[in-house]
Amino acid sequence: MFHIKSILPTFLIALLFSCNNMAQQKSDQQAVINSEPIEVPLHNGEARAYFASGCFWCVEAIYESVNGVEEVISGYAGGHTKNPTYASSNTGQTGHAEAVEVIYNPKIVSFATLVDVYFGSQNPIQVNGQGPDKGSQYRSIIFYQNVEQKQIIDSKKNALAKELNAPVAAEVYPFQKFWKAEDYHQNYEKLHPENPYIQNVSIPRLNKFKAKFPELLGEKNNH
Template identity: 55%
Template sequence: MRLCSLLILTFFTTMSCKNTGPSAEDQKMAQLDPVQTEAVDGYERAYFASGCFWCVEAVFESVKGVKEAVSGYSGGTIKNPTYKQVSYGKTNHAEAVAVFYDPKVISFRNLVLVFFGSQDPTTLNRQGPDRGRQYRSIAFYQNSDQKKIIEDIIAELNETVYDDQIVTQVLPFQKFWQAEGYHQNYERNNPKDPYIQGVSIPRLNRFKKQFPELLKDNAH
């Protein structure tokens, strides 16, 4: 069960991260050149963080053109991070997903819209009941075109929806570390988990209601 499950929400509310702004490590990473990944069998990769990776993985896997989403860690510099290290805030990594997608079916821009449309990008270091920098919102870019797409969408949403309150970080992608095997497809494999019932499924359903045109046929 997640360390930030509903059963121990009160504990994590009192233990929320004290450093509410970008860390020194964030600031250093923001100055790095992005790493461009190569397509695999025609599928490109995009990387996002917006809270519980169980939730984010399920959202992206419901989208047309997405082959799969893989849960993992990104945004920090520690090599081979573990779930225990990340969950306890021992690293600067955030829970993240790698999205394998067919650019002929869905564009990077639409993936960014999915990213913003499936979270609250105005809650600093928090998403739903999960609190701490490991749950912060990050859109990773691999080149200048992706960075511009992300920044343009943020500007548009700040003007039309969020009144300049978006706190999502925009960082150059460096490295993605795949999470332990039991985290992969967790929502699908553990439908009776209290966290899945109380947080992940409602979050997925809210996204489906907002973006029905982007859903795979079997995701409706």
Template identity: 55%
Template sequence: MKKTFFASLALSLIILILSCSSTTKPAEKIVDKTVYGPTEKAYFAAGCFWCVEAIFESLKGVKEAVSGYSGGHTKNPTYEDVNTELTGHAESVEVIYDPKIISYETLLKVYFASQDPTQVKGQGPDRGDSYRSIIFYQNESEKVAAENYKKQLNASGKYKKPIAVEIVPFQIFWKAEGYHQDYERNHPENPYVQNVSIPRIERMKAQFPELLKK
């Protein structure tokens, strides 16, 4: 009994240490205009935004990926607020891309393949509403594309469990604190990045070598 208890305690501590966390600074709101030229935006959540941001930024045609919060009801949320699981927000990413180079459908394909889409309310060691997987559609075309692809995956037999990804209308995106941006690139020594982010990114790259930036 004692061994089981201490083993569980040790596992919990390891997961806590490796979780996607850091100190808190005020969040900023993303304004609805861009300086990137003829680009479009897409919004996704799939666990820790450090991972998701780095995954999308590695793709040809993606100009920028921005970490932030979406899907909830709290205005101007901070990272600390979102971690309480009371804001309704999930760690999310705004993907700014050139549709002439990469399509929304391709972004969807990478999105689903770069995670375990059957995991409910979390990805890997990150558990809770703030880590749930969500596709935020902005129009009917995105909604149909997301729903159809989700149905195809459910019917394909690829996964033993149902796809848990939510598909909901986009409302607003709040940019995360500055220290969260490009976190995987700026902090390769971080234990979470080394043990969770990088392996996840490498698994995606192995599946889509033709989509990667040089």
């Protein structure tokens, strides 16, 4: 990757750019798409939601700026393999996408608002990627845990497609499992502000979101 998110072996880099990144069309992947959703219970009054929207460094920072969000964890979701890693997901063959787990207080911010954040902080018509990050591992997926959440997602996705007069690329998946990413990916934007990718992609994306949704920002981010 040009932004050097990690040093991958040469053969993996070659594979990443040569494969079709269409793992989501495999039969094993179709079984994931057709699964019944798993609902994550509240824990100490906190709920969890799951989103994939390109590089998880970017998405983590965006959701952490939202009022009512307690914590965001970077990881992998949506695929058919167990124990995905950064290297394996980057082959485009596991079905997983870089995703985040958003831990939030539903008394302060609703799932519907988190969906608004999701669609409002990405290029909704870009297929298999966001910005410079391309491949099925960077595709947009929004996960639902029950019928009500799916209805919210479908309604907002359909309204956005009508507004844009274009198909919205985000896939809608039943939530199955979230795999936490390697430790060095967590809070990456905060810990590595000097990284060229952070400076040129992550921070501009975050600032664009803040300018668009100032009313959703927590006090420490509302400036």
